[in-house]
Structure formats: structure tokens, C-alpha cells
Amino acid sequence: MTGTIFWNGTAIPFRTGESVATALLRAGIISFGAAHTGQARAVFCGIGLCQGCLVRADGRLTEACLLAARDGLHLSPEAAGGQDV
Amino acid sequence: MSDPVLVVGAGLAGLSAAAELARAGLPVLVVDQAQAVGGAFHRQPLQGALSLATAAQDRRWSDLMAKVAAQGSRITLALATQFGGVDHKGTALLTGRMNRLFRPRAIVLALGARESVRPRPGWTLPGVETAGSLQIRLKTLGEAPQGRVLLAGSGPLLLAVGAQLTKLGSPPVAILEAGRPFARPLTPIGLPRDYWIEAAAYLSRLMLARVPILTNTRLTAIRAEGGTLVAEASSGRRFIVDHVALHDGIRPNDFGMPACDVLPVVRLGDCREALGARAAMVDGQMGGAALAARLLGRTAPSADPELARQTRAQARLARIYAHDVTAELNNLPEDTVICRCEARTLKDLRTLGPTPTARQLRLDGRFAMGACQGRFCGDWIARLTSAETSKPGIGAPRWPARPIAVADLLSATDETEGETQ
Numbered sequence: 101m102t103g104t105i106f107w108n109g110t111a112i113p114f115r116t117g118e119s120v121a122t123a124l125l126r127a128g129i130i131s132f133g134a135a136h137t138g139q140a141r142a143v144f145c146g147i148g149l150c151q152g153c154l155v156r157a158d159g160r161l162t163e164a165c166l167l168a169a170r171d172g173l174h175l176s177p178e179a180a181g182g183q184d185v
Numbered sequence: 186m187s188d189p190v191l192v193v194g195a196g197l198a199g200l201s202a203a204a205e206l207a208r209a210g211l212p213v214l215v216v217d218q219a220q221a222v223g224g225a226f227h228r229q230p231l232q233g234a235l236s237l238a239t240a241a242q243d244r245r246w247s248d249l250m251a252k253v254a255a256q257g258s259r260i261t262l263a264l265a266t267q268f269g270g271v272d273h274k275g276t277a278l279l280t281g282r283m284n285r286l287f288r289p290r291a292i293v294l295a296l297g298a299r300e301s302v303r304p305r306p307g308w309t310l311p312g313v314e315t316a317g318s319l320q321i322r323l324k325t326l327g328e329a330p331q332g333r334v335l336l337a338g339s340g341p342l343l344l345a346v347g348a349q350l351t352k353l354g355s356p357p358v359a360i361l362e363a364g365r366p367f368a369r370p371l372t373p374i375g376l377p378r379d380y381w382i383e384a385a386a387y388l389s390r391l392m393l394a395r396v397p398i399l400t401n402t403r404l405t406a407i408r409a410e411g412g413t414l415v416a417e418a419s420s421g422r423r424f425i426v427d428h429v430a431l432h433d434g435i436r437p438n439d440f441g442m443p444a445c446d447v448l449p450v451v452r453l454g455d456c457r458e459a460l461g462a463r464a465a466m467v468d469g470q471m472g473g474a475a476l477a478a479r480l481l482g483r484t485a486p487s488a489d490p491e492l493a494r495q496t497r498a499q500a501r502l503a504r505i506y507a508h509d510v511t512a513e514l515n516n517l518p519e520d521t522v523i524c525r526c527e528a529r530t531l532k533d534l535r536t537l538g539p540t541p542t543a544r545q546l547r548l549d550g551r552f553a554m555g556a557c558q559g560r561f562c563g564d565w566i567a568r569l570t571s572a573e574t575s576k577p578g579i580g581a582p583r584w585p586a587r588p589i590a591v592a593d594l595l596s597a598t599d600e601t602e603g604e605t606q
Contacts, residue, residue, distance in 0.1 A: 145299070146315065151555070
């Protein structure tokens with residue numbers, strides 16, 4: 101079973117049970133936008149420790165490596181705005 | 186029903202402990218942040234994905250799952266659920282799929298290991314990740330990433346990931362190993378037989394695919410160039426690749442984990458001492474049985490000698506891979522990023538003087554003040570700032586152990602309301 105998530109509005113397919121990070125990586129997206137330091141956001145530890153892969157999921161900052169992909173989920177880089185709620 | 190024992194981590198240690206606790210009659214809630222059980226070692230593949238587990242590993246895991254299943258409703262499993270912490274009153278916060286505030290009877294922290302990765306120029310570039318991160322993806326998806334992969338650092342995990350990439354039809358371009366594991370032929374002789382079998386399986390697969398295993402070789406720098414990564418080795422060789430996976434050993438993943446005065450909190454498996462999968466299962470069993478005995482006022486079971494055997498084997502492995510990490514650190518260029526979160530460099534660290542205090546490191550240097558709280562720079566700062574003392578530390582880790590959204594705190598089902606203290 102599969103579904104679709106959206107990165108900056110672009111449709112990305114995912115397999116049921118995979119994380120947002122693996123779906124983006126499989127689609128060839130390795131940089132998830134810029135962090136406040138100017139460095140790129142990207143997967144590093146893969147287990148939620150380094151906080152390096154933070155993205156906005158439906159507006160909220162979260163670790164892409166821990167977040168389960170779900171159909172229709174809209175993702176964007178940290179700097180794209182939204183509220184840190 | 187009485188309050189459950191909260192087990193954090195659904196890997197070998199956590200589920201082994203859960204089975205023992207439930208067998209003693211205690212209700213257990215096991216939570217894991219991942220979408221699937223198995224922890225790092227036994228991470229289960231997505232439905233329909235190729236499994237990388239060997240027959241022996243499959244057997245070990247299905248035996249454990251059968252033990253868990255045998256306890257029926259005494260064990261509740263909540264995946265995609267993060268442990269947010271426990272306060273001074275013993276209230277634990279869970280976020281994610283199970284979002285609640287409640288008072289467990291005790292807490293077992295079975296969070297496994299975190300990887301140690303030595304800083305190098307370019308280690309913050311996209312496409313550079315830890316070997317464990319890559320391995321979890323291989324195990325989950327049952328497919329290799331597109332493009333060329335270079336593995337570098339030190340330790341047996343590099344061989345394991347290399348062999349798994351090879352099995353998936355995408356052998357790494359090379360494995361750069363800083364140590365000289367094949368230079369001391371007598372040291373491995375004392376390793377248990379199953380370690381030999383595992384190593385032989387990895388090495389034969391890698392050799393068959395002609396993967397260069399370059400020992401006594403360090404990856405000195407990585408840079409991004411025209412959509413690829415250029416990796417420089419200490420031998421002068423240069424590799425043009427799409428992915429670099431780094432690994433310099435494992436440490437307990439206990440960073441920032443709390444003690445609590447009002448309920449027992451125990452650490453089991455790699456989270457207590459990073460000794461690998463075999464030890465984690467034994468430690469989980471022993472620790473789970475011991476905690477059950479403590480909670481029920483029974484006599485504690487005697488220790489399993491297997492744990493001591495595994496401890497000796499891991500100490501031997503460490504000797505096999507030993508190399509001078511301090512020299513590697515001291516030879517880094519000044520503009521090397523040490524703190525990934527705040528992009529603080531070696532130069533920024535040196536500016537604080539030869540022996541900065543924890544306060545100076547944090548307040549003036551901003552080291553370990555970022556979102557990871559020092560998980561990836563703490564070890565190196567300790568080594569770079571005081572060669573002679575063992576561990577100066579960079580200040581006490583702060584609770585919560587991970588960033589928690591206010592919304593998660595507000596939306597948690599509070600099961601402690603109305604309770605008196």
C-alpha cells in the first residue's frame with residue numbers, strides 16, 4: 101500500500117509504514133532546507149537524537165526521521181514559516 | 186488494575202524485560218518512537234520489503250516475540266510514541282500516537298545505543314549520515330539508496346553495513362577503517378565463536394564483491410562538488426560518491442535521561458552499557474526479572490554469566506579496533522564544525538582557552554546548547570579541552586531530553602488529575 105505526501109507542494113509517493121525522511125530520501129531530496137545556522141537540514145542520526153532533519157509538517161516543526169508518512173501530509177522546510185506550537 | 190511498568194524501547198532489551206515483568210504478573214506498557222518494533226538491531230522491514238536478517242537473527246526475534254505474545258494483554262505496545270520524561274512526582278509524559286500523562290509503577294529505559302561520530306570537515310553536509318542511520322533505512326526498506334556509498338570511521342558496524350549494501354546489490358565503493366583490526370592476528374582468537382561466524386559472513390561477502398577495506402585509513406574531509414560528495418582519505422586517495430556513512434563506535438543512549446526519587450528507574454541493554462545485541466537481550470531478561478522481584482518484594486534472581494562473557498568479548502573487540510582518536514581530533518582544521526546544532530567550530534572552542542569550565546563552554550561557547558543538547562559534540566569537547574583529566578563534562582543534561590511541543594503537553598490525556606500527592 102502506498103500514499104502521497106507533499107514536499108513544498110510537490111507530490112512524493114510513500115510506502116505504508118515508512119518515515120517522512122525515507123520517503124524524501126528515496127525521491128532524491130537530501131537537503132530539507134536551511135537551518136538557522138545556514139547549514140542544510142538533512143538526515144544524520146536517523147533516530148531522533150541529532151534534530152538535524154527538522155521539517156515543518158502541516159506547519160509544525162518535527163523530526164522527519166521519526167514522523168510516519170501519512171496520505172496528504174504537507175511538508176516544508178523549517179524557514180517556510182508556521183508556528184512552533 | 187494497578188499502574189503499569191513503563192518500558193521505553195521495543196528492542197531486544199526492552200521487550201525481554203517486558204516479558205519478564207509480565208511473567209511475574211505485572212502489567213507492562215512498552216512504548217517506542219519508531220513505527221516498527223525491533224530497535225536498531227532487529228528493526229522490522231516494511232510489509233513486502235526484503236528482510237536482511239539472517240536465519241539465526243530471525244529465530245532470536247521470533248522467539249522473543251512469542252514470549253511477549255504469551256503474556257497476552259499484560260503487555261501493551263504503543264509504537265510511534267515518544268517518552269517525554271518524568272517529573273519529580275513520578276508523572277511520565279508520552280507524546281505521539283499515545284499522548285498521555287500518567288504515573289507508572291516503575292520505568293525501564295531500554296533506549297539502545299547512540300553512535301559516536303568523530304567530527305570531520307564536511308560532516309554536516311546533506312548526504313553524510315551515520316552508518317546506523319543508513320542501516321536502519323536498509324533494514325526498513327530492503328533496498329539500497331541510489332548512487333555510490335562510502336563507509337568510513339571505525340568499528341565492526343562498518344563491515345555489517347557494507348555487507349548489507351552488497352547483499353542489496355549496491356556494494357560500497359570502499360570501507361575506510363581508522364583502526365588496524367587485521368594487524369593483531371592473535372587478539373581475535375579469544376572472541377566467542379558466533380562473533381567469528383558473523384565476521385566471516387560479512388568479510389566473505391565484501392571480498393567476493395571486491396570491496397576495498399582500507400585499514401589504518403581515515404576519512405579526513407568531505408566537500409560537496411557538482412552534486413556529488415568528494416571524500417579525501419588520509420592515504421591521499423579521493424572518492425567521488427553520493428553518500429557517506431560515518432561511524433566511530435557506540436555509546437549508551439542515556440543522554441539526559443532522568444533519575445526519579447519517587448519510583449524505580451532502571452536502564453537496561455545498550456542504554457546501560459553499550460555491549461551489543463547479544464548482551465542487550467540477556468541484560469533485558471536479567472534486569473526485568475530483577476525489577477519484578479524488587480517491585481513484588483521477592484528474592485532477586487542470580488546473575489546470568491552470559492553477560493560477563495559478552496562484556497569480555499566487547500572489551501576484546503575494542504582492543505582490536507583501538508587507534509589514536511585524540512591525535513585525529515587534534516589534527517582537525519580550525520574551521521571544522523564541532524557542534525552541529527549551532528555550527529560552532531574548533532576555533533570557537535579554542536577561543537575559550539585550554540581548560541574552559543562547563544559554564545564557559547555553554548554560555549560563552551554555546552557548545553551543547555543546541556537542540557541535540559551535546560549528544561554529538563559532548564564526547565569530543567571533553568577530549569579536546571582536557572587531555573589529562575578523564576571527563577570534565579559540559580554541564581548536567583537538562584530535562585526534557587528532547588524538544589517537546591507545548592501542543593503535545595496540552596493535548597495529553599492527564600490521568601493524574603484529582604490525585605493527591
